[in-house]
Amino acid sequence: MKYVDEFRKPELINKTAEEIRRLADPNRHYRLMEVCGGHTHAIYRFGLKDVLPSNIELIHGPGCPVCVLPMGRIDDGLSIAAKGDVIFAAFGDMMRVPGTNGSPLEHKARGMDVRIVYSPSDAIKLAKQNPDKHVMFFAIGFETTAPSTALTLQRARKEHLHNFSVFCNHVTIIPAIRAILDSPDMRLDGFIGPGHVSTVIGCRPYEWIARNEHKPIVVSGFEPLDMLQSIVMLLRQLRAGEAKVENQYKRVVPWEGNPAALRAMADVFQLRPYFEWRGMGFISQSALKLREEYAEWDAESRFEVPGIRVTDPKAAQCGEVLKGVLKPAKCKLFGNECTPEHPVGALMVSSEGSCAAYYNYEHRKTSQLTSISVTA
């Protein structure tokens, strides 16, 4: 495992790894899902799998908001900006995500006004700096990011800013977890819960996983010690036949979440009846749209969007990888047509996507060790 000595309490990291080996029942095969893309990245980056016994399997969940966005929504956002005198503003993560006719960056190369912003409030700044144009902010993210979009919209409304709108693609984590648990091809023993989403929603929303599904869930930090401790906590519960929600990331995550953030979200957003998730189909009440009071700042109310469903290229198996049913390397396109340099699907664009993470940390290692192509 990498960086053991560089983190706080390296001897504790080793002890925790030993504790995992001691707690894991050799007659059991554990399948633990980490939901959030940040945890996926950390697992690969730190080589956490190297310290786990072989009967603990980490399955990557759909917690990468870039990865789960269907291509049609990218097309919709770009179609708004194609209308002329519209500035397409989005986080850097969105810039290389493929739409049907290219990514935002490729559209920029063809003349569209595409700008990177690092905060939704900077999209407001752009609007003020460009009064002759309309700034459309392409909003993505789970509940970590949605409150910031909400505050930004409250400000736009308060200041009567007219040349600004949000194309809202915020999604919510709980319905995704529910969909995973409802999936017949998925058998899981427990969850490593998202760290930063939980600073907003708290730990209560996960209680049904423990109560109704009888699976333990531990909200985890992002350091190696955090994740290993969370696995220890999961194993202890599994050994005792327990299922409850625990908070390993207490130093940042309050059990009740962030009331101010939740208030802002409730003021600005409502739940869409359903929303399509790449690879998971339509999930009910899993995404946010702006409430009526904010229609003036809702890009979908102000502009016509094609709303065309675009399925992934047939050979791309983004959906199966997203659900954790298929390992990235097993996708037919992995490492050939689809690499970080020329991604076919979003799981290869975003560094939180399991394909990119696997490619960057594992594939290189494997292909150095053997001369056989991983996709053979």
Add this chain to the structure above:
Amino acid sequence: MNFGANSNGHGVDRATEHESGGGCHMCLAIPGKIVEISGEDALNALVEVAGVRRHVNLGLLVDNKPECGDWVLIHVGYAMSKISEQDAADQMRTLEMLGECEAAMEEVKGYGLGGEETKPAA
């Protein structure tokens, strides 16, 4: 830092990735120290992250307003929670170890559209 190689053996340079806006910031939580508070309802903070100063919004912490000298975790230009100085140092180290320090600094430098650090977000 070079990421993996494609089948031609060319690495994807992290710098190129940033110029083109690649890499993922969705889970980035960046620790920063509040050096100044201003604005309506004291909701605008000038924070310092590894020597870089930018304005962030404190609107999500209205119920528990931080003070000058406090450390906060920042996400897309908004302070998400108050943290201890020790945890801030740990988080910075975690970002370094995750190879996300560069992305974090790029994000911070980009706040306010990349400049005018002494003026609050217009």
